[in-house]
Structure formats: C-alpha cells, structure tokens
Amino acid sequence: MKRLDALLSNLGYCSRSETKLFLKQNEVLIKNQRVFNPTSKANHCDVLVNNEALDSEKIxxxxxxxxxxxxxxxxxxxxxxxxxxxxxxxxxxxxxxxxxxxxxxxxxxxxxxxxxxxxxxxxxKKDVKKVYEVSLEKPLNGDEKELFASGKVLLNGEEKPLKPAILKEITPTLVHLEIVEGKYHQVKRMFAYTKNRVIKLHRLEFSGFRxxxxxxxxxxxxxxxxxxxxxx
Incomplete structure (x- = not known):
C-alpha cells in the first residue's frame, strides 16, 4: 500500500503539495469510499478518480x-x-x-x-525490427537491395558492417527499408553510402507497432x- 499523495503525484495527477486541493476538486474513492486525506493509504487497484481507474503504474x-x-x-x-x-x-x-x-x-x-x-x-542485441518509408532524391542505382542484404556495408566511423537490411522498391525514388539496428542517422547514411540522399523519412513500424x-x-x-x- 502507498500513501494517496504519493500515488497521485507519481502518476502525474497533481504534486504532493497539491493533493489536498485535488481531493476537494475531484471525487477520489478508495474501495468506493470518498477520501479527503492525502495521507490515506491504498493499493493502486482500489483507487478511482472521477469514476475512472488510475493510470497504469507503468505506461x-x-x-x-x-x-x-x-x-x-x-x-x-x-x-x-x-x-x-x-x-x-x-x-x-x-x-x-x-x-x-x-x-x-x-x-x-x-x-x-x-x-x-x-x-x-x-x-x-535484441534486433528490434524497424520499417521506414524512404523518399529519395535520385532513383535507385539498382543494386541497393543486394547491397543492404549482404551485411557488408561499413559506414564511415563504424567498426563493424551493418546487419543485413531488407529493401522493398515501391517506385525508383520511394522504398521501404527494414532494419534491426538503430545507429545514428542510419537510414540516411545508408543511402549516402550509395551516393543518394534521403529527402523524407517516415517510420512505418517499430517492434510490430504501426x-x-x-x-x-x-x-x-x-x-x-x-x-x-x-x-x-
């Protein structure tokens, strides 16, 4: 159990010093009993604010x-x-x-x-999948798919080659690129390696979330x- 002022402040509802006023201005229930004392103790699952459960402890x-x-x-x-x-x-x-x-x-x-x-x-180490939609300044050379999939691309300043990446051509200047790394400006540097320039970059997916x-x-x-x- 935690003090109510700690619960509410950790979740961002109010600061600890503002809890007393917050309890006056909002209906806060512990096990369906309204409370006004900031030092009241409660379990997270037993608290309602204006008839809504508290936000998750982790978000x-x-x-x-x-x-x-x-x-x-x-x-x-x-x-x-x-x-x-x-x-x-x-x-x-x-x-x-x-x-x-x-x-x-x-x-x-x-x-x-x-x-x-x-x-x-x-x-x-987790190889988290990321998929980007990439708009390019110039049309593809034609060998980027094989090059990026080879696992042999060594960017300037890096000690190890990039892990294999999957390129899907939508148009000669629009591609989808799937990578499992997150190096600094990686996608832009990959196309700079092929003498091209990214003019627009949109991440379609991160770890399955779209x-x-x-x-x-x-x-x-x-x-x-x-x-x-x-x-x-």
Missing part, C-alpha cells in the same frame, strides 16, 4: 510523430512530450522515448516510463495484452 505509448518535434526533455523547440496530456508529462519517473527520431523524421515512436522495457527495446491508421501527433496507450502479444 507504454505509441505516438505518430510529426515533423518538427524533438525527442528530448531538455532541448529548445517543440518537444515530443508536449503532444501528451499534462498528467503524463508530470509522471515520476518521467516518460522517455524508446530511441529517437530526428526532428524531420515522422512516424512510429514508443514512449515509456519503464526503464527495463526501454533498455530491452534499445539493446543492440501508425497506419493514426493521424500525425496522435497517440494511444498500449495495454498489457498488446505488450504480451508482441513478446516484449
């Missing part, structure tokens, strides 16, 4: 990132976290992105306050069932 969010947003807590400019409700922004521990997308890259990104899950999905039906800037909570079904 996983899928977001369709728009261009122009930064995957950081500290940089100047538009931060990706500003797309989330204030309550989520105030959680402790903080919600962080799982990996990053460049400011001009759009598409699927996961966010969580679960450090273990974040580590698991960013570990180079944003096909989601508007830019929209997000959804991934529930426990889906987490388990993706074997995370």
């Amino acid at each position: 996983l969010i899928l977001l369709n990132k728009p261009s122009g947003y930064i995957c950081s807590h500290n940089d100047a400019g538009k931060l990706i976290y500003s797309l989330l409700p204030r309550r989520y922004q105030n959680r402790n521990p903080k919600i962080s992105t799982i990996g990053r997308l460049d400011i001009d890259t759009t598409g699927a990104i996961l966010l969580t306050d679960d450090g273990e899950l974040n580590h698991k999905l960013t570990s180079p 944003v096909d039906e989601m508007e830019e800037g929209a997000f959804k909570i991934i529930d426990d069932f889906n987490i388990k079904s993706y074997n995370l």
Whole structure:
C-alpha cells in the first residue's frame, strides 16, 4: 500500500503539495469510499478518480510523430512530450522515448516510463525490427537491395558492417527499408553510402507497432495484452 499523495503525484495527477486541493476538486474513492486525506493509504487497484481507474503504474505509448518535434526533455523547440496530456508529462519517473527520431523524421515512436522495457527495446542485441518509408532524391542505382542484404556495408566511423537490411522498391525514388539496428542517422547514411540522399523519412513500424491508421501527433496507450502479444 502507498500513501494517496504519493500515488497521485507519481502518476502525474497533481504534486504532493497539491493533493489536498485535488481531493476537494475531484471525487477520489478508495474501495468506493470518498477520501479527503492525502495521507490515506491504498493499493493502486482500489483507487478511482472521477469514476475512472488510475493510470497504469507503468505506461507504454505509441505516438505518430510529426515533423518538427524533438525527442528530448531538455532541448529548445517543440518537444515530443508536449503532444501528451499534462498528467503524463508530470509522471515520476518521467516518460522517455524508446530511441529517437530526428526532428524531420515522422512516424512510429514508443514512449515509456519503464526503464527495463526501454533498455530491452534499445539493446543492440535484441534486433528490434524497424520499417521506414524512404523518399529519395535520385532513383535507385539498382543494386541497393543486394547491397543492404549482404551485411557488408561499413559506414564511415563504424567498426563493424551493418546487419543485413531488407529493401522493398515501391517506385525508383520511394522504398521501404527494414532494419534491426538503430545507429545514428542510419537510414540516411545508408543511402549516402550509395551516393543518394534521403529527402523524407517516415517510420512505418517499430517492434510490430504501426501508425497506419493514426493521424500525425496522435497517440494511444498500449495495454498489457498488446505488450504480451508482441513478446516484449
């Protein structure tokens, strides 16, 4: 059991000092009994706020990132976290992105306050699948599919070749690229290696999670069932 002010503040509903006022302004129930004392103790599952269960103690969010947003807590400019409700922004521990997308890259990104899950999905050993839609400045040379699949591409500054990647040509200047690594600017550097330039980059999929039906800037909570079904 935890004190109510700790439960509510950790989940971002209010700060600990604001809990007393929050309890006056909102109907908070413990086992269906309304409470006004911030020091009351309760189990997470026994608390309702305005007739809704508390947010999960650990949260996983899928977001369709728009261009122009930064995957950081500290940089100047538009931060990706500003797309989330204030309550989520105030959680402790903080919600962080799982990996990053460049400011001009759009598409699927996961966010969580679960450090273990974040580590698991960013570990180079896990070979987490990522699929990108890539718009190119020039048409393909014709040998990129075999080159990327070979596992022999050595980018500048890297000590080891890239793991094999799968390229699917949509048009001569539009491709889908599946990779299992997350090196710095990897997709852009891969096409620079072939003397081409990426002019638009959109991540269609991250670890099985897709944003096909989601508007830019929209997000959804991934529930426990889906987490388990993706074997995370």
